Amino acid sequence: MTSAAPALPSFPSPLPWISAEEVFARVDFERAARAIQRDLRAGLDPATDFSRGILDLTAGQLLLMPTQSSEFVGVKVATVAPGNPDLGLERIQGVYLLMDATTLSPIALIDGTALTTLRTPAVSAAAADLLAPATVEHLVVFGSGPQAWGHIEAMRGIRSIGRVSIVARNQERAAALADRVRAGGLTATVGTADSVRDAQLIVCATTARTPVFDGALVPDDSCTVAVGSHEPDARELPSALVDRAQLVVEDIAVALREAGDLIIPIGEGAIAADALVPMRDVITESVAVDHSRPRVFKSSGMSWEDLVIAAEVFRAG
Numbered sequence: 325m326t327s328a329a330p331a332l333p334s335f336p337s338p339l340p341w342i343s344a345e346e347v348f349a350r351v352d353f354e355r356a357a358r359a360i361q362r363d364l365r366a367g368l369d370p371a372t373d374f375s376r377g378i379l380d381l382t383a384g385q386l387l388l389m390p391t392q393s394s395e396f397v398g399v400k401v402a403t404v405a406p407g408n409p410d411l412g413l414e415r416i417q418g419v420y421l422l423m424d425a426t427t428l429s430p431i432a433l434i435d436g437t438a439l440t441t442l443r444t445p446a447v448s449a450a451a452a453d454l455l456a457p458a459t460v461e462h463l464v465v466f467g468s469g470p471q472a473w474g475h476i477e478a479m480r481g482i483r484s485i486g487r488v489s490i491v492a493r494n495q496e497r498a499a500a501l502a503d504r505v506r507a508g509g510l511t512a513t514v515g516t517a518d519s520v521r522d523a524q525l526i527v528c529a530t531t532a533r534t535p536v537f538d539g540a541l542v543p544d545d546s547c548t549v550a551v552g553s554h555e556p557d558a559r560e561l562p563s564a565l566v567d568r569a570q571l572v573v574e575d576i577a578v579a580l581r582e583a584g585d586l587i588i589p590i591g592e593g594a595i596a597a598d599a600l601v602p603m604r605d606v607i608t609e610s611v612a613v614d615h616s617r618p619r620v621f622k623s624s625g626m627s628w629e630d631l632v633i634a635a636e637v638f639r640a641g
């Protein structure tokens with residue numbers, strides 16, 4: 325007589341799938357930014373996050389981003405394919421697996437591309453909410469992809485924006501994004517790199533590997549956000565801005581490992597590593613914002629950010 329087969333572990337079948345449309349229907353950019361602020365103020369410490377894995381592939385990179393909280397465990401599997409936009413595909417794609425922290429049982433799958441499009445601008449807005457001038461008449465955005473659009477929407481959640489300038493190498497895509505922004509009720513035009521000279525808020529969301537504007541043009545009372553690169557030998561920001569700015573990062577160790585916008589100026593001797601300030605210290609107001617000089621927020625992307633937003637999306641269901 326044969327013995328019965330061992331019972332297999334069970335979890336919801338099919339596993340709930342949260343689509344891109346559902347992600348944005350459940351949580352908007354302002355709510356996502358407030359969730360980041362809320363959790364940092366409640367004690368979340370980015371310095372304790374797991375390191376992410378970045379694997380070089382023939383066509384790009386594979387990112388593995390695990391993390392945990394008291395309530396959830398999550399991991400994002402994402403790809404970065406630089407050639408995809410020319411094929412009409414997203415440069416960043418992925419899927420997010422959300423699990424219960426006690427049982428480690430899977431509880432949801434979430435569209436990882438949408439999650440990234442939501443969380444990266446949300447993190448930027450969470451920081452810019454404290455770093456940017458109270459009045460933002462002019463927002464300049466470098467880039468024309470999903471992150472450029474997402475950052476415009478996120479910044480609208482924390483400030484009343486007077487007008488937007490879109491700066492991109494591909495003028496057709498820049499014009500299309502400007503049209504989309506105007507359709508959403510904002511004044512928007514295609515600008516040039518010199519548009520930063522009267523900007524209160526600047527966002528860099530490009531694939532550039534060298535600085536995209538003249539840092540000497542940036543006004544003292546301004547905030548610049550850079551999110552385009554997580555590689556130590558690539559940067560969007562010029563040393564002429566970095567060496568006179570208050571520098572805020574998600575986590576110092578991550579920035580010193582991945583943020584070419586800061587690693588390169590450090591190597592040049594333009595700044596010292598001890599000039600970097602964790603965003604948690606700014607959001608909890610343990611470090612004061614220096615309004616006498618430009619403020620820079622450099623984001624490389626961390627796993628804890630995905631989990632904060634994934635949890636917010638799951639709870640909103």
